[in-house]
Amino acid sequence: MLGAHGRMGRTVCEAVDAAPDLELVARLDAGDDVASLTSDAVDVAVDFTVPGATEANVHALVDAGIHAVVGTTGWTDESRTSVREHLGRAGGDVGVLLAPNFGLSAVLAMRFAAQAARYFESVEVIELHHPEKVDAPSGTARHTAAAIAAARAEAGLGAAPDATEAGWDARGADVDGVRVHAVRLRGLVAHEEILLGNPGEQLVIRQDSFDRASFMPGVLLGIREVVRRPGLTVGLENVLELG
Amino acid sequence: MLGAHGRMGRTVCEAVDAAPDLELVARLDAGDDVASLTSDAVDVAVDFTVPGATEANVHALVDAGIHAVVGTTGWTDESRTSVREHLGRAGGDVGVLLAPNFGLSAVLAMRFAAQAARYFESVEVIELHHPEKVDAPSGTARHTAAAIAAARAEAGLGAAPDATEAGWDARGADVDGVRVHAVRLRGLVAHEEILLGNPGEQLVIRQDSFDRASFMPGVLLGIREVVRRPGLTVGLENVLELG
Amino acid sequence: MLGAHGRMGRTVCEAVDAAPDLELVARLDAGDDVASLTSDAVDVAVDFTVPGATEANVHALVDAGIHAVVGTTGWTDESRTSVREHLGRAGGDVGVLLAPNFGLSAVLAMRFAAQAARYFESVEVIELHHPEKVDAPSGTARHTAAAIAAARAEAGLGAAPDATEAGWDARGADVDGVRVHAVRLRGLVAHEEILLGNPGEQLVIRQDSFDRASFMPGVLLGIREVVRRPGLTVGLENVLELG
Amino acid sequence: MLGAHGRMGRTVCEAVDAAPDLELVARLDAGDDVASLTSDAVDVAVDFTVPGATEANVHALVDAGIHAVVGTTGWTDESRTSVREHLGRAGGDVGVLLAPNFGLSAVLAMRFAAQAARYFESVEVIELHHPEKVDAPSGTARHTAAAIAAARAEAGLGAAPDATEAGWDARGADVDGVRVHAVRLRGLVAHEEILLGNPGEQLVIRQDSFDRASFMPGVLLGIREVVRRPGLTVGLENVLELG
Known part of the structure; x- marks a missing residue:
């Protein structure tokens, strides 16, 4: 060691x-x-x-x-x-x-999200961390969003539907065209949730890292x-x- | 009628x-x-x-x-x-x-969030809607955040802890000091999630409106x-x- | 057609x-x-x-x-x-x-769960449906549990840890050694959640089918x-x- | 002390x-x-x-x-x-x-669930704990279910709808007529989720206790x-x- x-x-x-x-x-x-x-x-x-x-x-x-x-x-x-x-x-x-990340749940969540991305019209990422974190969104969430965006591009998908006209500050950061939201909450450690949507259905992949x-x-x-x-x-x- | x-x-x-x-x-x-x-x-x-x-x-x-x-x-x-x-x-x-909202789950979520708010260090709101919605965050989420902010002020709580230095665009809209995130996803209708955090614990209140x-x-x-x-x-x- | x-x-x-x-x-x-x-x-x-x-x-x-x-x-x-x-x-x-199931989110959830299963100590399945459903657990949940059990066996994993001594009726059905819980709730349609756990981390794969x-x-x-x-x-x- | x-x-x-x-x-x-x-x-x-x-x-x-x-x-x-x-x-x-429980999130979840219970057709409880726990369901979940059952009875509500004919072992324990499910998963500590359902809507109250x-x-x-x-x-x- x-x-x-x-x-x-x-x-x-x-x-x-x-x-x-x-x-x-x-x-x-x-x-x-x-x-x-x-x-x-x-x-x-x-x-x-x-x-x-x-x-x-x-x-x-x-x-x-x-x-x-x-x-x-x-x-x-x-x-x-x-x-x-x-x-x-x-x-x-x-x-x-x-390996930048040894968390199995984090690594698998990222990979599954990228695999599923080509089959869904909509996708957004929410990362949740303790409130001492200084940067947003997290590196893991950025990587996840970038992998999703690459998979969508490869499959020929355009932008996810979004009729927002007012209130863009609530719509999260744009990472390669994928919306990423960062929550900071006392009690949490490091968590990520990927939401994928089609007409009438949703797939959610969530990972929680509770400690080292x-x-x-x-x-x-x-x-x-x-x-x-x-x-x-x-x-x-x-x-x-x-x- | x-x-x-x-x-x-x-x-x-x-x-x-x-x-x-x-x-x-x-x-x-x-x-x-x-x-x-x-x-x-x-x-x-x-x-x-x-x-x-x-x-x-x-x-x-x-x-x-x-x-x-x-x-x-x-x-x-x-x-x-x-x-x-x-x-x-x-x-x-x-x-x-x-009544601006007849959804029992929405009305109760808002009320419970406001009641709980004084007992938690951190709180954030996530609203999730179909992608045809033109405004963000939703009126319900704005009301919820405002009621939370009022309850925190009445209890003498200051701002929730937040060390964010970079990446504010991922941190949602500021509604009376409460961060509100808006997700737009095909397949969803109208949903709201309030996350409250203390050291070592979390309370989540979520409501889903699936149809009229x-x-x-x-x-x-x-x-x-x-x-x-x-x-x-x-x-x-x-x-x-x-x- | x-x-x-x-x-x-x-x-x-x-x-x-x-x-x-x-x-x-x-x-x-x-x-x-x-x-x-x-x-x-x-x-x-x-x-x-x-x-x-x-x-x-x-x-x-x-x-x-x-x-x-x-x-x-x-x-x-x-x-x-x-x-x-x-x-x-x-x-x-x-x-x-x-194809017994054309729901992309359901099919992907099942597959991701089976892929991830070998890397986690614990796994359980929760399926949630409308209260008119007569059988429990759902066919999809049974398939998911069976696929998870097969993947664990192939990887040489034994039973998930479980110290339960009293209250087995709360611990769900045993499908090939995997615990499966069935929730029946007005307002829901067809949903499945797979929870995978390791020390300090959790991976959750959830799918929602809201309509046909x-x-x-x-x-x-x-x-x-x-x-x-x-x-x-x-x-x-x-x-x-x-x- | x-x-x-x-x-x-x-x-x-x-x-x-x-x-x-x-x-x-x-x-x-x-x-x-x-x-x-x-x-x-x-x-x-x-x-x-x-x-x-x-x-x-x-x-x-x-x-x-x-x-x-x-x-x-x-x-x-x-x-x-x-x-x-x-x-x-x-x-x-x-x-x-x-006080049998000093967890604010647990105490509030229990109380909100009991308050909301009279307004929903369906309700079920899921508790999730580490796999060393010997009893199921947890005392907190039993209390929650009992409080829900009392509130429903007081409001004149009958049993929640449930067409289950086969597979009762997947439907959890019956605590005063309320179904309670117990999940045991490595990585978790103590968590409870109450799901309340009406036609077209759901209210979920969840609490997580991550440590002492x-x-x-x-x-x-x-x-x-x-x-x-x-x-x-x-x-x-x-x-x-x-x-």
Whole structure:
């Protein structure tokens, strides 16, 4: 575990300890040398460090032949390309999984919404968070709306029907043509609801993240799956079996 | 029934016909003379006509000593005052019920939200309608938010917590300091959801109006209650027994 | 359209009339001869007739080289096999689509629930219908629970955690090990909610069918897709593109 | 604070410490002598102890002239009567508030459901809890259903419509004629949903208790209100101002 003393790191350590098929062999944090890890001792490293450290960590892990599961944010297109090229040069079967979101319910909600989008005339997104959140709408809601918009465009759908003439400030943000509403409420943590409508019917996909523990099933799944997926994988949805 | 040939009028006629304790004695529409009705033949008149006719109808009914249940919109403070004074001069036990909304679920949702508001740190309103609606947020949602805001002010509550720095367009309309979001979705009719939050808990009050039939229980209740309430009553909530 | 005078038939005729890419060329009902139809005049026949007639209709359509979209219930394994063999003997590119449910939201909810099931510790199903429904739980809810149970078994999941010692009558029906609850409420039509839970997170998939119009997008989709799918297809989900 | 070292006790101490208008003057637990408290030093005592101790505690507090807010369970009709008589004999203005549930959202949901019940043809209750819960349905859901049933009976309503012929095991438990469904799902804590239906409309009242912190606003409210309510008050709903 890299970033073992952070809040996510400690939670991951507990989850790995509790998993019968996994063994926690090392806890590193700032100041520790990732290059000291070897593929003899370590199969998979999990990185929840900081944006300034994660990229160097991953390159060191690839050099050592250790698979990596990365939840740290701050990755750019360039840094992803750099890892992809490094993996190509290394030529082995090392896998790296970069996942901005390890919440299974969030990842599945996003994917199902995108799959369903082409079959519905209307769609809107509501995200609900605790009131300390400074940005709106949430990154997850933006991603969801963008994926929905792409699916609708691909299917040749135009804009959803909307006769609004007055009161646009109540109609939410426009993300690629999809309306996204942000609710801030004491007591909530992180939630998303996608509403899809046709004449006489509605499909609602809702996900609730109540606490940090919710990311653990996704992290454990990533650890188990990354060893079977050489190269770079971006997004937890790409290690799910949804056939 | 005044306005008996309109969509609401026909639905009311059917509902009254189906009610074992009520009898439908007359159906009037544009061109018919309201003054022809007498309190010997008619106990209660229901008015779903048009803004240009409803005020004159009500005055004629008061003159005839007939109770009135009015769902027609367009009433101003002045026209309400005029009816109240007329009832005072008439001096009898005639009752007039003016109700902008006969949906029991909508009226109750609004009232419960206002009652609960003083006990929660956060509150937001989401209204959801069919995509042909031209204004946002809905009148019902505006009323609900205003009633919530008044209750919070009376209880000495300040603004709900909100750390939003960027993305205000996703945060809905501001109605007296309460955030109101409007969703437009094919398949929906008229729905409202009030979310109230405290640390570790949430209260959600939701109402769904699926079709015009939903107003009938409220209209029948109004007919049965108006005969026991001399003078002017504004709002169906004021004939409900919520003790 | 076969069964053109029934409630579903009339609604389908209206929907086809309103679709710019489709033309309604014949309306048949009881007494009309399906064998009079020819593939010169008719591309696709839609059958919403009765269990006693639908199987003969489909065989006649296959003989005539006309694609068929069938929403009539009452099909057995034997009658499906018979059609499959007939199509095989005929050897052309005729497609037959048998779909017990044309509601896109219902079909998608069922499929998403089955896909997600392997990733969650807990899952339960709630179906909600109008109070005139005589059977519980609904066929759709049974199918959903069975599909969920199959997916869990395939993934090696055991029973969902449940410490209930007293009060089993409140815990719903057991369908292949999945708890299914049936709500009956005036005002509702047909709705289903699947709740999936992991530590700290929940995924909810809900679908609402508000009226018969809700089946039309699915019927039109079936008409457009059946011409590209020779042989027998069972279930609308199998003509959806969910890649 | 009596029971200051228990989980609820510690949470209450933190909440009182954080409230600007309240001061925490003593923390007692098993072994400490309640009789050592005096009304000079203490205005209000909060009791989250154990069923075997709470009744004696309350009598000692009444003797000392100290108001009491009690969340401990195990109170019988007899023990409540005994406290009521003791308060009568004491003759002062001491108030005792016994509350089985300090969750404002739960208490309000129950009360609103009972108030609305007389105006709807159908009503059902769904409670949702974590899968470690051993009894079903929950005490809160039973109370809610009983209050709904009493309100319906008082208003002269008969049974809700229900044509169910087969599948009663899916229809939930019968509590005074009201159907109550219990869902057990990993990730959830304690939630209740009351669905009320009329032709064409639905009212849903839902409450979510996400963690123990959710009881604190109710406890603080009880502390502030009990000093103004001499005698015994049972139920937090009776100190709410819902006018």
